[in-house]
Amino acid sequence: MKTGLIILAAGSSSRLGRPKQLLEFQGKKLIQRAIEKAQKSSSESCVVVLGWNPELIKTGFDSETVSYVINENWEQGMASSMQTGLRFLIKKDGINQVILMLCDQPFVNHQLLDNLIIEKESSGKGIVASFYSGTLGVPAIFDQKYFQDLLNLKGSEGAKKVILENSEDTIPLNFPLGALDIDTEEDFRRLEKI
Structure with a gap:
């Protein structure tokens, strides 16, 4: 199986008021941490999906060596960003399964x-x-038989819709720290205390 990995980093962080992708945690920007964890994993290919202010967000990682794609329609919601990444990996690498992850879940690691x-x-x-x-939520891995379902999502619909619609074909993996993602300054302060 050829595994692709999509890091979603296209949002404008409107609730936070500054780009969460560039927040520093343990000496590294969140986007760089996510990329490093993805690169350490056994997935064969990885793409970062950018949207809002891509030139600014690219300052958070080495865009010369890391594959990225820009979703011009990022304002339509998470579905279009995930689909931009998925189409890129299908075309470029012919993947059989895909992992979706967010750049603002700081405790995701390669294990x-x-x-x-x-x-x-x-x-x-x-x-x-x-x-x-x-x-259940992301990070999550999907077999290629679900690629079309992912590509059919609309607007703010996320991969969770596909997960819940196919619960009989889904296995949960315990990840209590997945609950911690960064949407507000309060979230970030809580993270810094940890």
């Missing part, structure tokens, strides 16, 4: 990403999704 791949292989299921705060 978690690898565990998604391992669980999918050993379970024979089509989806493995992170489990936190009583629900």
